[in-house]
Amino acid sequence: MARRTMTPARRKRRAIRAAVALPILLAALVLALDFPFLTARGALAATQARYGFGPGEVVTRIKDSRYSTYRYIVRCGDWYASCGVYQRGPLWRSGQLMAVESRPETPLVSLIIQEQVDNSTILVVSNDPEIASVEVRFPVIYEGVAGWKLFSVRSSQAVENCFFVTYDETAHTEVSDFPFTQIGHHRLRGYDRDGSLIYEAPVPEAWAAYGLEMEEVR
């Protein structure tokens, strides 16, 4: 049977049928893709909604090109959250959210925002405008050395009152064990612009298990 010639009228009817089918097919596509987002901000809003946070004001955004993720630091009142969103192709998905409350009576609070094999980051929120740099102290074991010792990582990299302290395992191969990202195992310090120590958090209770000498702890 000869193929029917496509006339303008036939083409028009076909386009109308396609227009009717398009919303249904798009709905099926969205269902198949499990409701992705077209933008990172859309995924961010959904992540906050799913966790019941905010919506907060974005303080900064950190991009991890290795894993096609963005990590947003958002603020809602006294609460600071780290919000991850993931990119898959041109589409985005909501991720996880972790939050910490920054109380005025506590000059520094921390939140672990990135935990990777060779690169971990702690967010330190400051309530003291005099603090220009922060330090995170935590116990480590050095290769070939018995017992736990204290190790420090310092940072003056700040966005507004948020400091980012990063520990790069590949840069410290002499260290074989380190609870950098274990909650309650690190101690915070704050320094002013002259480098003087102006705040030090109490010694974490978890340090008692490490057998650290008091001289080192002070």
Add this chain to the structure above:
Amino acid sequence: MLPPEVPHRTIGQFCDHVCMYVRFRPDHDSITEELTGHLEDHKDALLEGDPDMPLLEAEYRAVASMGDAEALGRWLDSIHSPVLGWFQIWFFRAVVLVGVLAFLLLLPQAERAAQQLAARPPELEISENSRVIAALHPEGAWSWQDYTFSIPQAVETQDWDGRSVKALLKIAHPNPWRKEPVLPGSIWAEDDLGNRYDSMDTVNELLSGDGYPAWRGDCHGSTAARFLFATYCEIEVRKVDPAAAKLTLHLDRYGEDVLWLTIPLEGGGGNG
């Protein structure tokens, strides 16, 4: 292109000349078909009037009667818009592509998609060690942001741990992009006697520090089923005070108590 002074001889030549002035190439076939049909009809009419006329002459006369091919071609070009025509073609192709993509992506997940759309609510799971002593009938709903909370099913049970209340918490979310709220672990409860039953998030925090008293009740929540427009969570409040007559579920969200759902218990009659 034929010089203007050379007359067209055949139907095919005439149609080709006309189509030269029509920019939208996909319509050339349909224009040729229509012109050919018209010219063939005219040719047949001429032959009917003069059966002795040679076929070729009848064709030449039919073609000559159509007039100027260029004028006809330019007029046809004005009504066959290339912009609209190409838009219709590419729009159809795009829709076909969307359809093929949707089919390829949806087919392996047909079962999941069907379950999401069917949205059959789960049943509360009661362990063999527990004895159901009362079916409870909490009423009402609570709305907060994009979510509406309600309890379609709740029971009171008795086991070796004492009195417990199990509830199926429905979290409705009309926006499917807000599905799977991460809330169950933060839900805590309070009875009418002032006893607090901490959420799993709080219990875990205390367990990693000072510890959680073994005698104290708690509130355990977990997601039971996820659908497009609703998420169901199983909430179990354990070691409920035997004298409590009411239990209220709460949700703390970053310093704000955003949920109040009360479950009336079957009296405070103790161990049933």
